[in-house]
Amino acid sequence: MEETNSNYHPVSQPDDIPTREREDAMGGYLMMFAAMAAGLPLPIINLLAALIYFYVNKAKSRFIKFHAYQSLISQIPTTMLNAGLVFWTFRLFFYQSNTFDDVFSIGSEYEIYWGYLIMTSIANLLYFIFSLIAAFRARKGQFYYFLFFGKMAYHYAYHINSNENKVIVNKPPSI
Amino acid sequence: MIDKIYKELAILLIIFIGIWVVFIYVPIIPKAPENALSIEKEQQIGELLIETYLEQADILNDSLINNVVDQIQKRLISGLDSTNYDYRIYVVNDDDINAFASLGGNVVVFSGLLKYADSPEEVAAVLAHEIGHVEERHVVNKVVKELGITLLLSVLSGGDPGFTYEIIQQSISTVFDRRQESAADDYGLQLLEKSQIHPNAMAAIFRKIRDEYSSSTYETLELLSTHPNTNRRIKKSLEYKTDEEFEAKPFIDIDWDKVKESI
Numbered sequence: 001m002e003e004t005n006s007n008y009h010p011v012s013q014p015d016d017i018p019t020r021e022r023e024d025a026m027g028g029y030l031m032m033f034a035a036m037a038a039g040l041p042l043p044i045i046n047l048l049a050a051l052i053y054f055y056v057n058k059a060k061s062r063f064i065k066f067h068a069y070q071s072l073i074s075q076i077p078t079t080m081l082n083a084g085l086v087f088w089t090f091r092l093f094f095y096q097s098n099t100f101d102d103v104f105s106i107g108s109e110y111e112i113y114w115g116y117l118i119m120t121s122i123a124n125l126l127y128f129i130f131s132l133i134a135a136f137r138a139r140k141g142q143f144y145y146f147l148f149f150g151k152m153a154y155h156y157a158y159h160i161n162s163n164e165n166k167v168i169v170n171k172p173p174s175i
Numbered sequence: 176m177i178d179k180i181y182k183e184l185a186i187l188l189i190i191f192i193g194i195w196v197v198f199i200y201v202p203i204i205p206k207a208p209e210n211a212l213s214i215e216k217e218q219q220i221g222e223l224l225i226e227t228y229l230e231q232a233d234i235l236n237d238s239l240i241n242n243v244v245d246q247i248q249k250r251l252i253s254g255l256d257s258t259n260y261d262y263r264i265y266v267v268n269d270d271d272i273n274a275f276a277s278l279g280g281n282v283v284v285f286s287g288l289l290k291y292a293d294s295p296e297e298v299a300a301v302l303a304h305e306i307g308h309v310e311e312r313h314v315v316n317k318v319v320k321e322l323g324i325t326l327l328l329s330v331l332s333g334g335d336p337g338f339t340y341e342i343i344q345q346s347i348s349t350v351f352d353r354r355q356e357s358a359a360d361d362y363g364l365q366l367l368e369k370s371q372i373h374p375n376a377m378a379a380i381f382r383k384i385r386d387e388y389s390s391s392t393y394e395t396l397e398l399l400s401t402h403p404n405t406n407r408r409i410k411k412s413l414e415y416k417t418d419e420e421f422e423a424k425p426f427i428d429i430d431w432d433k434v435k436e437s438i
Contacts, residue, residue: 115195115199148186
């Protein structure tokens with residue numbers, strides 16, 4: 001706790017956060033859904049959109065920075081899983097191989113592929129649900145910490161950089 | 176605090192890799208996708224497919240060859256205890272040494288195979304293997320897996336002809352997995368025995384095909400290309416234990432040299 005007090009900026013309370021900020025923070029989550037729908041065939045567009053949104057909004061306030069960053073980093077793994085799925089699906093479709101049967105003893109390529117497909121679906125579903133919850137919380141001026149990503153985003157947005165408060169004192173040259 | 180978050184990352188990774196592994200073993204898709212298509216429907220689709228295929232194929236219409244294939248087919252059918260399929264075997268002019276089973280018990284033999292085989296028994300061995308694929312429903316399994324049952328059924332309601340052709344391609348270039356190949360071999364060997372054809376004929380034709388193609392890295396032969404372990408298959412065929420009362424009955428009415436000349 002002490003560490004938190006000394007190394008991190010205090011978190012703002014719901015009443016102190018203006019509506020404008022809350023909406024920008026919520027937008028970080030919601031715009032991903034639009035971008036994700038647009039970028040489905042090539043799941044890289046949503047990542048670009050998230051990056052742009054993050055850089056445009058991060059300077060506005062720590063609260064927005066936290067939410068935008070959390071939204072950005074939490075979708076990176078999901079996006080990578082989706083890209084892998086698209087790639088694998090095309091590969092299976094255009095190039096048949098039985099090499100997996102020889103390499104892995106746990107199952108045929110199809111079985112491994114279906115496991116991956118289901119895992120990716122679950123990842124997307126979880127991302128979707130938690131993003132919605134986070135968006136609503138942000139709208140209310142609250143925090144919502146995802147597992148792992150939440151702490152990372154908090155650290156990123158609220159950590160006090162040691163150089164941050166250094167007061168620069170001008171001195172005359174030493175004679 | 177920042178050090179501790181890696182514990183959470185580890186938890187996330189373990190959860191998701193766990194989900195992946197679990198669903199490799201617990202498949203959501205039914206293990207037997209072929210059950211989605213009844214045999215009646217399969218035969219209807221199979222008929223449509225083979226018609227479309229034969230329209231653009233060069234059918235070999237030679238009374239001698241038809242007669243020979245007919246005899247082999249009759250012999251093999253007599254070995255089947257019971258079957259839901261109405262087998263039809265077509266001979267197509269093509270130099271590839273190949274044969275394939277399409278949906279609904281339609282089997283296509285390339286003339287290259289007839290030319291290459293040294294006896295009707297060897298042809299019967301290949302056909303028995305293909306019948307194995309049909310009876311074990313491997314073709315349906317593959318096509319349903321690849322294309323989905325809805326698309327497949329849409330052919331019956333007059334789907335677009337391009338798609339019909341696609342399914343044909345799919346069933347010709349069908350790559351069975353090794354378990355299926357092995358099952359078809361087992362089925363074929365048993366069928367040969369019941370049809371009073373010596374199961375070693377399968378080893379004979381496989382060995383020939385292996386020797387023919389082993390020199391080239393390019394695997395033209397679909398019949399064997401998916402079988403990394405041809406030697407093991409040959410061995411299995413050679414070691415197949417026939418019943419003590421088994422007695423091979425040769426195809427006395429077939430003059431194989433004449434057949435080969437006529438192709």
